Each structure stands twice: as structure tokens, then as C-alpha cells.
Amino acid sequence: MNDSEEKRRSRHWMNKEFVVEESDKSERKVICFIKAPATALDSLVCKVVNDRSSLVVDDSEELVSNVISVECSDDEKTIPFPISIAIPFTSCFRGNYRETMVKVTDVSFQSKYLTPISLEGYQGNHKETFAEVKVYQLGVFSVLSCLKRETFTVPKVGLSKKLSVDSRISFYYPPETFSSPAPMQLKVQPIEPSLVTTLKARHDMYHSVVSTSALVYVQHLSAQPFNNSVTITLPCPPNPEKKRQGEETEQVRAISATVRKAAAAYHPRKYQNIGTSKKFSIFQLLTGHRNKEEWMVFDDIIIQNARNGLVSFQLNEHLESFVVVRLSFLLENSYLLLFAQALEEAVCSTMSNVILYRKRENPYKIIVLLSASKELSWELQNLREEGYSGPPEPTQQFPLREGEQVHFQFRGNIFASENGKDFGKSYRLIFHSQRKPRLELQIKEVDEFGNHSSPHYKGTVVFYKITREMTTKEWKQPLPHGDYQHQSPLCKLALTLPKHQKLINRPQSTRRIFSDSSEALWDNLLYWLAEELAEDNTSLLALCLPVRRSVLQLVRLKCPDNLTHQIYELLCCWKKTLPRSADKEQLLSRYLQKSGRRDLSEELRFKCQNKVFT
Known part of the structure; x- marks a missing residue:
């Protein structure tokens, strides 16, 4: 390429589509669009690195x-920054408290947040939501749903500020609060009432907690001291369903006398009078420090109860984060601090389940995925529509933070593989509340002669939780090591596989058997018989056929929702076990009579004698 052509291409900006081929699919998926000079685009390489997603998210962020x-x-190529990058994303609406940001992280794990210049639904001919940003550096890019950051400056003359995320939250800075203009950054984390209810149900010591305000994070960028007190107003309403929840809580507390005595020990007299203390509330202000990861109770702060569930108080010092707790009776500070820690941890966590389902037509193909507990029913319905079903049932729910990993390995007489070749590895799923981490695997028995006293092969899947703090901070993430001896399992799932029907090759008999009916005609006869039996909801065991229990299990897995097909498959499996010289008509008639279906036995004999196989 001559110099004039190089200059022309360097001045010509293009919007290039970068794609990646999805595994096991012929489709090509768009990963981003980059708008830059043509010469620069030739040197740019884009890759999907979802295995590093634990390194790019923090608490209160959702990938x-x-x-x-x-x-x-090309290390010698100079990229003419800024260039534009548009990344497709899918986000659920999370209310006015959250916003979409693009996070760029460099090789030393330093991150910057970029506000998208557009959230268009089209890029070229592609209809999808894209977050487009102008960037001045290359690195690792991700689109996140973050708590909305509100920035304002407090002038010397003071300021009365209502937050855009929630107009009920306001800050009043009197004149001369700061000696010079002071920039502020705030984020508000709403707390669902159901979260407080869940914590109270788990720990009776929190029974006096009625409700909480939102969790407010404040960054005082100038770090100037307060010359005057700042008035803060925010909602901390009484529980609108207090009566109903009180009745439910009484029922829960009535289950265990031991729990009642333990709760009374925290505050005996107040605990007994809770049914009559509905006319007043007690408020406590708790503040947290991000670096120290601990909470404090401000006993000397007077919190006033205003109308419409609003409370207000004054501060004369900067707090990094705070929350107001409404109580029905006094609670010791130690329990308040435990409540604040549990609340902050619960806000950053999502209750989740592990699902392990197998393909109906092929029990040797399974899918493992993480699902938020509130979406479990919907996720199971989707899997059934895709042709998957249990057992096993999903695990008990457990908390997961964004970016935490669940590693798992197969033990016992069953192991798994992603590609059908490399068996016996450990696997991982990375949890993201707005994405659906899933893994399709093939399973098989380790020893075909194992579990000889059981009709099926047995194994166990053991799951371990790997927190973000335990994750190696390297861009080249190592594969799961499989050494979890010093770690307690998160949960376990029992797994079974039906045993193979062993086919024994015997020499063909020299005796020739003549028959007027072909195999196809017999199949028609067996299907007619299956339809007749299914009409009366005849169970598989009631047929009294001499087949192994593993055959019954395989038939149920293969056709879980169709009794006619189950009976037909069972009859076919039984027929295959018979020698060619066997009188199938006589044997089948005998089993039908033994099952109490003499009518079908006679009709079967009639069809065979008159050669009526349709």
C-alpha cells in the first residue's frame, strides 16, 4: 500500500462489526461495533472474555x-483516540435508582466509568440495544447496571437539594456550611420491605425492627469540615402491612418455645408488651465506613418523625454511609450492629438455586445453571419447554453476590465432559443476576460394572462457592483446580444413570423359523395394545412384564409425559429380550391375563389368528 492510499484510509472513518462464532452453532454473534479510521480498525482485535467477569464487577453492580x-x-500502530465502541446488552428495568454505565478496566485493574453517549436500538442492520461510548484507551469493556450517581456542588450561600432518584430524600445545607464550594456525590440503595421481613423471619432478635430507610452513600470530595449542621430528610415509613405481618410473625414465633425464651432474654418486658406498643416508634441512625467494613450506632442523634412516613435529623460531620432503622421497642446496640451488617450483606446478595436437569430423550445429556430463587419457577418452565426435566430437584436456596463463582465436580460412579472426550474435570459457573450462566455437559458411568446391587449408576455433584476475594486477580483466569479439601461444600445433588441393556451376541440358530407377520406388523400391534392400556391409566408395574427396573426407569425418562409411549417402549424392550423361537402371542396373552386384562388377551388372540395387525 503506497503512502497516499495509507493517508486516505487514515482519514476515512468506518463503523466495523466484530463478531464471534458461538460454540456448537452456525450463528455468528455480534460482540461490538467500533467506529475508527480504517487503518486502525485493521489492527484491533476483539475477544469475549466472560471467564474474567468476576474481576470487573463490584457490589451493587450488575453485569x-x-x-x-x-x-x-500491532504495537507500533498509533490509535487516533477517541474512538467509538458500541456494545450490545440486555438489561431488566430496575427503577429510577439505577443507570447503565460502561466500565473500562486496564491491565493493572484500574477502572473508569463512562456514561453512554447513546443507547440506540440499532447499529447498522442489527436491532439490539447498544451502549455507545467514546474511549481514550483500550482494555476490557463491560456494560453494567449501577446505582445512579448524583453529583452536585454546595456553594457558600448554602443549598436545599432534593435527589432526582427519590424526591422524598433531601439535604439542606445552611449558608456558610462550607468555607468554599464543596462537590458532593451520592448514591441511594433502596431496601425492599421483603428483605427486612426475611431477616426478621431468620433471626427473632430482629423482631422489633419495623422498617428501614434507604441506604445512602455519600462522597464528600473536598473533605471540608462542617461549619453548620446539615438537615437530612428521608422516608422511613411504618410498615403498611404491620398488622398482617405481626400476626404471621406471631405464628412463626409460636412454633418454638425455645426461640420465644431466647428472644425474651434480649428485652423481656418490652418483648411481652409488643402487642400494645403501636402508638410510638423508636429511631436509630447507623453509619458505616467502607474501608473499615464496620457499623456504628449514633445514640446522640435526635431523629424526628415527620408526616407521611418521613424522618429528619441533623449532622455536623461527614458520614460515608447511613441508614435509619424504625423500631417498635428498644434494641441493644450490639444487635443493631448485627442487623446493619446482615442488611448490607443481604442487599448485595441474591438468593439463588442450582438447577441440574437432564434431556428427556437422552438422559446422558445434562444442563447445569444458576437461577435467582424468585425466577426459579419461570426458569424450570423454560427448561421443560427445551426438553429438560428432573430428577434431581433444584438445590436449597443460598446467597450469591454478583461475580461470585460456583465450582462443581462429579464424584462417585458418574463423571462429566463438555466435549464428550475430556471427562473428570471440575467446572464453574459465574453468577450474574441479570445473565443466565448455564453449562451443557455429557455424563457417563465411570465403571460399567459398578453399583452392581443397584438398577442404576450412582454419583454426586458437589458444589463450592468461590467469593470474589478468593478469585485470583489475573487476567488469564486459571481453570478450576479441583482441590477443595479445605473448603466446605455449598450444596450437593444426587445423580443417577439408568444402566445399559447389555446385548449378548449368541450364534444364530440353524433352525429356520417361518412367520407370516413382519416386525413392522408386530410394532403396529404393540402400539394398539399400548393405546388400549393407556386409556385405563394402566401403570407400568401393573403389566407384570419380566423386565429390569433400569428399563422402567429409562422408559420413564425417555417419555415422561406420555403414558402411551411409555407402555409402547416397554413392550418393545420386552420383545427384544425374547429369543426368535419364543411364542410372543402366548406370552403376551399370559401377562395380560395376569394383569387382569382378560378382554385384551382375547382380543389379542383374535387379531393374531385372523392376521389383523393394524
Whole structure:
């Protein structure tokens, strides 16, 4: 390429589509669009690095896109920044408290947040939601749903500020609060009433907690001291369903006398009078420090109860984070601190389940995925529509934070593989509340002669939780090591496989058997018989056929929702076990009579004698 052509291409900006081929599919998926000079685009390389997603999310952030690495393949090439990158994403609406941001992380794990210049639904001919940003560096890009950051400056003359995320939350800075203009950044984490109810149900010591305000994070960028007190107003309403929840709580507390005595020990007299203390509330202000990861109770702060569930108080010092707790009776500070820690942890966690389902037509093909507990029913319905079903049933629910990993390995007489070749590895799923981590695997028995006293092969899937703090901070993430001896399992799932029907090759008999009916005609006869039996909801065991229990299990897995097909498959399996010289008509008639279906036995004999096989 001559110099004039190079200059022309360097001035010509293009919007290039970067795609990746999905595994086991012929489709090509768009991972991003980059708008840059043509010469620069030739040197850019884009890759999907979702296995590193644990390294790009923090608490209160939710990943809503692929994690994309953009690099320059030519070290001598100079990229004319800024360039535009548009990344497709899918995000659920999370209310006015959250916003969509693009996070770019460099090789040393330093991150910057970029506000998208557009959230268009089209890029070229592709209809999808894209977050487009102008960037001045390359690195690892991800689209996140974050708590909305509100920035304002407090002038010397003071300021009365209502937050845009929730106009009920306001800050009043009197004149001369700061000696010079002071920039502020705030984020508000709403707390669902159901979260407080869940904590109270788990720990009776929190019974006096009625409700809480939102959790407010404040960054005082100038770090100037307060010259005057700042008035803060925020909602902390009485529980609108207090009566109903009180009755439910009484029922829960009535289950165990031991729990009642333990709760009374925290505050005996107040605990007994809770039914009559509905006319007043007690408020406590709790503050947290991000670096120290601990909470404090401010006993000397007077919190006033205003109308419409609003409370207000004054501060004369900066607090990094705070929350107001409404109580029905006094609670010791130690229990308040435990409640604040549990509340902050619960806000950043999602109750989740592990689902392990197998393919109906092929029990050797399974799918493992993580699902939020509130979406479990919907996820199970989707899996059934895709042709998957249990057993086993989903695990008990457990908390997971964004970016935490669940590693698992197969033990016992069953192991698994992603590609059908490499068996016996450990596997991982990375949890993201707005994405659906899933893994399709093939399973098989380790020893076909194992579990000889059981009709099926047995194994166990053991799951372990790997927190973000335990994750190695390296861009080249190692594969799961499989050494979890010093770690307690998160949960376990029992897994079974039906045993194979062993086919024994015997020499063909020299005796020739003549028959007027072909195999196809017999199949028609067996299907007619299956339909007749299914009409009366005849169970498989009631047929009294001499077949192994593993055959019954395989038939149920193969046709879980169709009794006619189950009976037909069972009859076919029984017929295959018979020698060619066997009198199938006589044997089948005998089993039908033994099952109490003499009518079908006679009709079967009639069809065979008159050669009526349709």
C-alpha cells in the first residue's frame, strides 16, 4: 500500500462489526461495533472474555453484557483516540435508582466509568440495544447496571437539594456550611420491605425492627469540615402491612418455645408488651465506613418523625454511609450492629438455586445453571419447554453476590465432559443476576460394572462457592483446580444413570423359523395394545412384564409425559429380550391375563389368528 492510499484510509472513518462464532452453532454473534479510521480498525482485535467477569464487577453492580477485550495487534500502530465502541446488552428495568454505565478496566485493574453517549436500538442492520461510548484507551469493556450517581456542588450561600432518584430524600445545607464550594456525590440503595421481613423471619432478635430507610452513600470530595449542621430528610415509613405481618410473625414465633425464651432474654418486658406498643416508634441512625467494613450506632442523634412516613435529623460531620432503622421497642446496640451488617450483606446478595436437569430423550445429556430463587419457577418452565426435566430437584436456596463463582465436580460412579472426550474435570459457573450462566455437559458411568446391587449408576455433584476475594486477580483466569479439601461444600445433588441393556451376541440358530407377520406388523400391534392400556391409566408395574427396573426407569425418562409411549417402549424392550423361537402371542396373552386384562388377551388372540395387525 503506497503512502497516499495509507493517508486516505487514515482519514476515512468506518463503523466495523466484530463478531464471534458461538460454540456448537452456525450463528455468528455480534460482540461490538467500533467506529475508527480504517487503518486502525485493521489492527484491533476483539475477544469475549466472560471467564474474567468476576474481576470487573463490584457490589451493587450488575453485569448486563458480555465482557469484551479490545487490543491492538500491532504495537507500533498509533490509535487516533477517541474512538467509538458500541456494545450490545440486555438489561431488566430496575427503577429510577439505577443507570447503565460502561466500565473500562486496564491491565493493572484500574477502572473508569463512562456514561453512554447513546443507547440506540440499532447499529447498522442489527436491532439490539447498544451502549455507545467514546474511549481514550483500550482494555476490557463491560456494560453494567449501577446505582445512579448524583453529583452536585454546595456553594457558600448554602443549598436545599432534593435527589432526582427519590424526591422524598433531601439535604439542606445552611449558608456558610462550607468555607468554599464543596462537590458532593451520592448514591441511594433502596431496601425492599421483603428483605427486612426475611431477616426478621431468620433471626427473632430482629423482631422489633419495623422498617428501614434507604441506604445512602455519600462522597464528600473536598473533605471540608462542617461549619453548620446539615438537615437530612428521608422516608422511613411504618410498615403498611404491620398488622398482617405481626400476626404471621406471631405464628412463626409460636412454633418454638425455645426461640420465644431466647428472644425474651434480649428485652423481656418490652418483648411481652409488643402487642400494645403501636402508638410510638423508636429511631436509630447507623453509619458505616467502607474501608473499615464496620457499623456504628449514633445514640446522640435526635431523629424526628415527620408526616407521611418521613424522618429528619441533623449532622455536623461527614458520614460515608447511613441508614435509619424504625423500631417498635428498644434494641441493644450490639444487635443493631448485627442487623446493619446482615442488611448490607443481604442487599448485595441474591438468593439463588442450582438447577441440574437432564434431556428427556437422552438422559446422558445434562444442563447445569444458576437461577435467582424468585425466577426459579419461570426458569424450570423454560427448561421443560427445551426438553429438560428432573430428577434431581433444584438445590436449597443460598446467597450469591454478583461475580461470585460456583465450582462443581462429579464424584462417585458418574463423571462429566463438555466435549464428550475430556471427562473428570471440575467446572464453574459465574453468577450474574441479570445473565443466565448455564453449562451443557455429557455424563457417563465411570465403571460399567459398578453399583452392581443397584438398577442404576450412582454419583454426586458437589458444589463450592468461590467469593470474589478468593478469585485470583489475573487476567488469564486459571481453570478450576479441583482441590477443595479445605473448603466446605455449598450444596450437593444426587445423580443417577439408568444402566445399559447389555446385548449378548449368541450364534444364530440353524433352525429356520417361518412367520407370516413382519416386525413392522408386530410394532403396529404393540402400539394398539399400548393405546388400549393407556386409556385405563394402566401403570407400568401393573403389566407384570419380566423386565429390569433400569428399563422402567429409562422408559420413564425417555417419555415422561406420555403414558402411551411409555407402555409402547416397554413392550418393545420386552420383545427384544425374547429369543426368535419364543411364542410372543402366548406370552403376551399370559401377562395380560395376569394383569387382569382378560378382554385384551382375547382380543389379542383374535387379531393374531385372523392376521389383523393394524
